[in-house]
Amino acid sequence: xxxxxxxxxxxxxxxxxxxxxxxxxxxxxxxxxxxxxxxxxxxxxxxxxxxxxxxxxxxxxxxxxxxxxxxxxxxxxxxxxxxxxxxxxxxxxxxxxxxxxxxxxxxxxxxxxxxxxxxxxxxxxxxxxxxxxxxxxxxxxxxxxxxxxxxxxxxxxxxxxxxxxxxxxxxxxxx
Numbered sequence: 074x075x076x077x078x079x080x081x082x083x084x085x086x087x088x089x090x091x092x093x094x095x096x097x098x099x100x101x102x103x104x105x106x107x108x109x110x111x112x113x114x115x116x117x118x119x120x121x122x123x124x125x126x127x128x129x130x131x132x133x134x135x136x137x138x139x140x141x142x143x144x145x146x147x148x149x150x151x152x153x154x155x156x157x158x159x160x161x162x163x164x165x166x167x168x169x170x171x172x173x174x175x176x177x178x179x180x181x182x183x184x185x186x187x188x189x190x191x192x193x194x195x196x197x198x199x200x201x202x203x204x205x206x207x208x209x210x211x212x213x214x215x216x217x218x219x220x221x222x223x224x225x226x227x228x229x230x231x232x233x234x235x236x237x238x239x240x241x242x243x244x245x246x247x248x
């Protein structure tokens with residue numbers, strides 16, 4: 074059993090909740106550590122911290138409502154795509170793959186901290202910008218991870234703009 078599995082076992086014995094609760098079986102035992110595929114230790118650790126914070130935010134109903142606020146590229150509420158996964162909103166974060174996006178053209182602008190394409194369970198993290206922003210405002214970075222989760226479930230952009238998505242996530246999830 075890996076470190077994440079042991080953590081989940083200890084969490085279940087102590088009654089703790091979080092990324093381990095949810096879908097059941099071996100899939101539930103997987104967590105953010107298994108899907109963060111970033112070699113740089115500081116960046117990977119920062120992504121894991123932000124994922125835990127975002128998952129905690131998604132435990133609240135007010136934050137979960139953001140999945141009903143937007144539609145996917147076919148016009149269906151993003152919540153329906155989430156429901157089809159069989160995961161809760163907070164556990165779904167643990168099913169997204171996070172990779173080093175240093176070479177992604179948007180990461181090279183220095184203004185973006187993460188990028189995802191609609192319907193893909195891959196998020197490209199812009200390492201330096203992600204770490205720097207997390208150190209200044211962890212709540213904002215947690216909101217960005219929720220924003221990117223919406224994209225992985227099929228939400229496109231323009232419309233809504235990136236700013237509109239992030240603003241809605243912040244208003245629902247960072248109170």
